[in-house]
Amino acid sequence: MEFIKDILNYEFLMLSFISTLLISVLTAFVSPIIVYKKMEFVGDGLAHAIFAGVAFAVLLKFNVFIGAIIATVIFAFSIYQLNQTSKLAESTVIGMLLPVFMSIGIILFSKTDRYTSDVMSYLFGNLLLISTQDVYFLSIVTFITLGLIIAKSYEISYWISDEAMAQFYGIKTKVIKLLILLSISFVVVASLKIAGVVVMGAFLVLPGVFAKRNAKSLRNAITKSVVFNLFTSFLGFLIAYYFDVPPGPAIVLTSFMVLLSFFAFSKQS
Amino acid sequence: MDWAIQVNNLSVKIEDIDILKNVSFRVKKGEFTGIIGPNGAGKTTLVKALLGFISYSGEVTLNGTVGYVPQLSFFNREFPMSVYDFVRLPVRHDKNWQEKVKNLLEKVGLKGYGNRLVGKLSGGEYQRVSLARALISGPNILILDEPESGVDEMGKARFYELINEIRMEKNITILMVSHDIGMIFEKCTSVMCLNKTLHCHGPTSEIDPSQLKKIFGEFDIWIRSDNHFEREHKHLNHEKSEGA
Numbered sequence: 001m002e003f004i005k006d007i008l009n010y011e012f013l014m015l016s017f018i019s020t021l022l023i024s025v026l027t028a029f030v031s032p033i034i035v036y037k038k039m040e041f042v043g044d045g046l047a048h049a050i051f052a053g054v055a056f057a058v059l060l061k062f063n064v065f066i067g068a069i070i071a072t073v074i075f076a077f078s079i080y081q082l083n084q085t086s087k088l089a090e091s092t093v094i095g096m097l098l099p100v101f102m103s104i105g106i107i108l109f110s111k112t113d114r115y116t117s118d119v120m121s122y123l124f125g126n127l128l129l130i131s132t133q134d135v136y137f138l139s140i141v142t143f144i145t146l147g148l149i150i151a152k153s154y155e156i157s158y159w160i161s162d163e164a165m166a167q168f169y170g171i172k173t174k175v176i177k178l179l180i181l182l183s184i185s186f187v188v189v190a191s192l193k194i195a196g197v198v199v200m201g202a203f204l205v206l207p208g209v210f211a212k213r214n215a216k217s218l219r220n221a222i223t224k225s226v227v228f229n230l231f232t233s234f235l236g237f238l239i240a241y242y243f244d245v246p247p248g249p250a251i252v253l254t255s256f257m258v259l260l261s262f263f264a265f266s267k268q269s
Numbered sequence: 270m271d272w273a274i275q276v277n278n279l280s281v282k283i284e285d286i287d288i289l290k291n292v293s294f295r296v297k298k299g300e301f302t303g304i305i306g307p308n309g310a311g312k313t314t315l316v317k318a319l320l321g322f323i324s325y326s327g328e329v330t331l332n333g334t335v336g337y338v339p340q341l342s343f344f345n346r347e348f349p350m351s352v353y354d355f356v357r358l359p360v361r362h363d364k365n366w367q368e369k370v371k372n373l374l375e376k377v378g379l380k381g382y383g384n385r386l387v388g389k390l391s392g393g394e395y396q397r398v399s400l401a402r403a404l405i406s407g408p409n410i411l412i413l414d415e416p417e418s419g420v421d422e423m424g425k426a427r428f429y430e431l432i433n434e435i436r437m438e439k440n441i442t443i444l445m446v447s448h449d450i451g452m453i454f455e456k457c458t459s460v461m462c463l464n465k466t467l468h469c470h471g472p473t474s475e476i477d478p479s480q481l482k483k484i485f486g487e488f489d490i491w492i493r494s495d496n497h498f499e500r501e502h503k504h505l506n507h508e509k510s511e512g513a
Contacts, residue, residue: 157350158350161345162345165339216386218348
């Protein structure tokens with residue numbers, strides 16, 4: 001009851017609660033795609049790439065989302081281009097670029113006045129950073145990403161399961177790959193203030209791992225993923241509220257515990 | 270034009286290594302051609318070049334639409350895709366896709382399999398749904414890449430029967446890569462022996478065994494053919510026991 005009262009009384013809590021629910025739906029949509037296509041490292045790389053863009057925006061005092069979007073789009077295009085043109089594997093390219101982007105971020109942040117507090121906020125998420133504009137931005141990203149994935153679910157399914165045959169029968173697999181990379185980029189940017197850079201990877205992977213078990217189709221996996229994420233995000237948010245801990249890590253730990261319990265239970269039965 | 274496939278001076282290089290060198294051939298319409306060769310001979314590379322999956326030098330002309338049955342390992346079997354969704358790929362924009370898929374599944378002996386998951390099918394069943402997908406758009410040319418890999422002996426025999434049946438019925442041109450030399454000589458109308466270059470190409474009855482020994486070695490031929498004879502033996506025994 002106290003939780004509901006506070007949500008209604010404090011705008012920042014209301015905004016962060018709405019953001020958490022929107023992020024849980026958003027990440028639930030891309031997570032099964034990431035897990036089935038074995039792109040877990042891509043999501044993690046994109047989350048870390050944000051850091052450089054955010055630091056750049058903080059230093060030059062412009063909107064952090066714009067900085068984050070620029071950084072992730074550059075990162076996504078770099079992965080795509082280097083993977084297509086060089087003989088390097090996708091994971092190698094990401095492994096190379098991830099520390100580069102993080103290093104740029106740390107160096108830029110060290111030149112700002114609020115070095116420690118800013119770095120901590122963006123690394124682990126901070127409820128107090130969320131504004132009404134952020135919720136609008138998150139809603140637009142959610143609307144576009146969900147629309148794209150629902151409309152192209154068949155093409156995405158074939159791209160995941162058999163890329164060569166999808167291409168042979170006229171599916172533009174390069175376009176699908178680029179769209180998915182950009183979608184993940186936007187999801188990561190939109191989730192930044194709640195999840196933070198460090199634990200973002202878990203947001204992108206855990207629901208997909210849960211949904212993968214006994215799924216009947218990609219859409220079925222996404223539905224399971226949404227249910228899992230809404231439940232664990234709500235529970236994690238409650239834990240963060242009552243124990244006064246950052247919501248991102250609280251949600252990740254809750255998701256992980258629920259996932260472990262589910263695995264243990266399904267093994268027994 | 271009485272030919273379905275024409276290839277002139279096809280060469281493929283990967284990292285400066287010749288995978289295929291100056292391969293030229295023509296396949297007549299309605300022919301059932303088997304491509305044989307040792308491991309690393311460039312058989313799958315030839316198929317990939319014909320389908321435009323890889324870059325090459327030379328000239329490839331396919332006179333008609335193509336259906337393709339790839340190797341079993343290409344599909345991510347972890348992914349939950351129904352047989353309906355798997356087969357409808359070439360006709361996904363067609364309003365009557367459901368009816369077409371149903372008919373094709375019946376044709377390949379998998380009636381009622383539409384809602385099953387592709388990842389749960391056996392090797393033989395998977396090859397038959399792959400064949401249904403390749404045939405659903407009514408191609409003039411059918412290209413198969415080692416359809417026997419991952420399929421048990423009985424499954425192989427049934428699959429080859431099915432291919433032959435479809436060829437007779439629809440008069441389509443078939444090009445098939447296979448390791449099963451015995452089967453190739455039994456079912457195909459012509460054979461291509463490939464080992465980076467084309468060593469022989471002609472009607473099955475006219476291929477000289479010494480040409481095969483040259484590219485495979487005697488022991489290898491014996492192994493591959495023996496596999497086939499073993500299968501036939503099992504098949505005959507099965508028929509006998511059913512008759513009894």
